[in-house]
Amino acid sequence: MKIFLINGGKAFAHSGGRYNDTLHDTARGTLAEMGHELKEIRVDDGYDIDEEVQNFLWADVIIYQMPGWWMGAPWTVKKYIDEVFTAGHGSMYANDGRSRHDPSRHYGSGGLLQGRRYMLSLTWNAPREAFDEPGNFFEGRGVDAVYFPFHKSQEFIGLEALPTFLANDVIKAPDIEGHIAAYREHLKHIF
Numbered sequence: 001m002k003i004f005l006i007n008g009g010k011a012f013a014h015s016g017g018r019y020n021d022t023l024h025d026t027a028r029g030t031l032a033e034m035g036h037e038l039k040e041i042r043v044d045d046g047y048d049i050d051e052e053v054q055n056f057l058w059a060d061v062i063i064y065q066m067p068g069w070w071m072g073a074p075w076t077v078k079k080y081i082d083e084v085f086t087a088g089h090g091s092m093y094a095n096d097g098r099s100r101h102d103p104s105r106h107y108g109s110g111g112l113l114q115g116r117r118y119m120l121s122l123t124w125n126a127p128r129e130a131f132d133e134p135g136n137f138f139e140g141r142g143v144d145a146v147y148f149p150f151h152k153s154q155e156f157i158g159l160e161a162l163p164t165f166l167a168n169d170v171i172k173a174p175d176i177e178g179h180i181a182a183y184r185e186h187l188k189h190i191f
């Protein structure tokens, strides 16, 4: 399988970017061992927008590794998506999906990457129960509800979600060895 690894780690304020670099390396190592063909990019190191469009067209699966910043993706990853997806008009998506002649064609159905998939691997300081426990911060809605607009941006270009990997408590109680082991299991289970 052709897998494109996007590392959205960045050193900023109290984030060092190292947890994300380490999980990105874990994905590279694990998936290479399994015989997958890989391409990768570290967003914060810079990129060529047209090459990134080609990477999306090349891949069967895209993996986003990124920290939770203010309840979602870091601005660097949002900027990357704004730039790359916009340049992908005509190759990654045709249009917004609607048709004057066919009212059954809904908004968001114009993606051209059908049959391909993506996965989120996320690091958060928030503990697991903040996402999953009713009455806690995210009202029991779970991590994928927190990333609803992000998921929709991927669906817009035709991609289908794979199960999300979430590393919690990465500042207050970092357990990098435990998260590496859990992420390897997650990847082996999915791929």
Ligand SMILES: Cc1cc2nc3c(=O)[nH]c(=O)nc-3n(C[C@H](O)[C@H](O)[C@H](O)COP(=O)(O)OP(=O)(O)OC[C@H]3O[C@@H](n4cnc5c(N)ncnc54)[C@H](O)[C@@H]3O)c2cc1C
Pocket: 009, 010, 011, 012, 013, 014, 015, 016, 017, 018, 019, 020, 021, 022, 066, 067, 068, 069, 070, 071, 072, 123, 124, 125, 126, 170, 171, 174, 176
């Ligand atoms: C602007 C901003 C907004 C934020 N918003 C939120 C938010 O809304 N919700 C939330 O929960 N969190 C939030 N955070 C926290 C953020 O999610 C974490 O800082 C981030 O996930 C940590 O990832 P990192 O790669 O930067 O880790 P790092 O800062 O590099 O590492 C975290 C800890 O793990 C240790 N570590 C990392 N890698 C290794 C390794 N290989 N071996 C041994 N130890 C290691 C580091 O020494 C450090 O103690 C925010 C942070 C910022 C900067």
